[in-house]
Amino acid sequence: xxxxxxxxxxxxxxxxxxxxxxxxxGIAIFRTSAQPQIHSLAVLPLTNLSGDPQQDYFADGxxxxxxxxxSRIGSLKVISRTSVMQYKGEKKKPLPQxxxxxxVDAVMEGSVLRxxxxxxxxxxxxxAPADQNLMTQTYERSxxxxxxxxxxxxxxxxQQVRAxxxxxxxxxxxxxxxxxxxxxxxxxxxxxxxxxxxxxxxKSQIYLEKAIQKDPxxxxxxxxxxxxxxxxxxxRWLSPQDAYPPAKQALRKGLELDEKNCNAHFLVSSILxxxxxxxxxxxxxxxxxxxxx
Numbered sequence: 126x127x128x129x130x131x132x133x134x135x136x137x138x139x140x141x142x143x144x145x146x147x148x149x150x151g152i153a154i155f156r157t158s159a160q161p162q163i164h165s166l167a168v169l170p171l172t173n174l175s176g177d178p179q180q181d182y183f184a185d186g187x188x189x190x191x192x193x194x195x196s197r198i199g200s201l202k203v204i205s206r207t208s209v210m211q212y213k214g215e216k217k218k219p220l221p222q223x224x225x226x227x228x229v230d231a232v233m234e235g236s237v238l239r240x241x242x243x244x245x246x247x248x249x250x251x252x253a254p255a256d257q258n259l260m261t262q263t264y265e266r267s268x269x270x271x272x273x274x275x276x277x278x279x280x281x282x283x284q285q286v287r288a289x290x291x292x293x294x295x296x297x298x299x300x301x302x303x304x305x306x307x308x309x310x311x312x313x314x315x316x317x318x319x320x321x322x323x324x325x326x327x328k329s330q331i332y333l334e335k336a337i338q339k340d341p342x343x344x345x346x347x348x349x350x351x352x353x354x355x356x357x358x359x360x361r362w363l364s365p366q367d368a369y370p371p372a373k374q375a376l377r378k379g380l381e382l383d384e385k386n387c388n389a390h391f392l393v394s395s396i397l398x399x400x401x402x403x404x405x406x407x408x409x410x411x412x413x414x415x416x417x418x
Contacts, residue, residue, distance in 0.1 A: 164202060170184065193388070235248040246263070315349060352392055
C-alpha cells in the first residue's frame with residue numbers, strides 16, 4: 126500500500142506539473158498575442174533630477190530631441206513639443222487621463238540627470254488606456270556621446286511599440302557622431318528659448334553661433350541657426366537682405382553635413398511654400414527660395 130501511494134502521488138505531481146507548465150506557456154502566449162497596438166505616442170517633459178532649476182533647459186532640450194528622433198518614424202504619430210509642454214511642472218495627472226487628453230495610445234515619461242560630463246536618462250513607456258508598463262530602462266553615456274544616447278532611447282521605444290522602421294531609419298539609429306560637450310550645451314540652451322519673441326530668438330542665435338564655433342560639424346546647430354534667421358525675417362525684425370542670405374548659408378551647411386536632417390527639409394519646404402500664399406507681401410523676402418536651396 127505504501128508503494129502504491131508513492132506511485133499515485135508521483136503520477137499526480139507529474140500531471141500537475143505538466144498542467145502548470147502548460148498553463149504558464151499559455152499565459153505567455155496570451156500576453157504576447159495581447160500586446161497592445163501602439164500607433165501614437167506622447168513624450169512627456171523629462172524631469173530634471175539635478176535639483177537645480179537652472180538645469181531645466183537641459184531636461185527640456187533632451188525632451189525636444191527625443192521627440193525629434195521619434196518623429197522621424199513614419200509609422201508612429203508623435204505629439205508635438207508644444208502640446209506636451211503643458212504637462213511640465215504640474216501635479217501629475219493619471220497617465221490614462223493624459224493619454225485621453227492627447228489622444229494617444231502610449232505615453233513616455235522619464236527623468237534626466239546630468240552629473241559633470243555624464244548624462245543618465247530613465248525612460249518608462251506606458252500603454253495609456255490600461256496604465257500598463259511596456260518598458261522601463263535606464264541609459265547612461267558621456268555628454269559627448271549624447272546623440273547616441275538619444276537614439277538608443279528612441280530605438281528601444283520603437284522596438285517596444287513595434288513601430289515599423291525603414292532600412293534608412295534603422296541605419297540612422299546606428300549612426301551617431303560624438304559632439305563637443307560645450308557645443309551641445311549651447312545648442313540645448315538655444316532650443317529651450319521662446320521662438321516667438323525677438324530678444325529670445327536673438328539670444329538663441331548667440332548660443333547657436335557658439336555651438337558652431339565649438340563644433341563646426343554639428344549639423345543641428347546650423348539648421349537651427351537658419352530657422353532663427355528665417356523667423357527674424359518672417360516677423361520683420363530683420364530686413365530680407367539681412368535675414369535670408371545667412372539663413373540660406375546656414376541651411377546649406379546643415380544639409381551638407383546631414384542631408385537627412387528633417388528640420389532642414391521642413392524649413393526648405395516652408396520657404397518654398399510661403400510665396401504661394403503670401404507672394405504679394407513676401408515674394409522679395411523669399412526670393413532666394415527660387416534657387417531651391
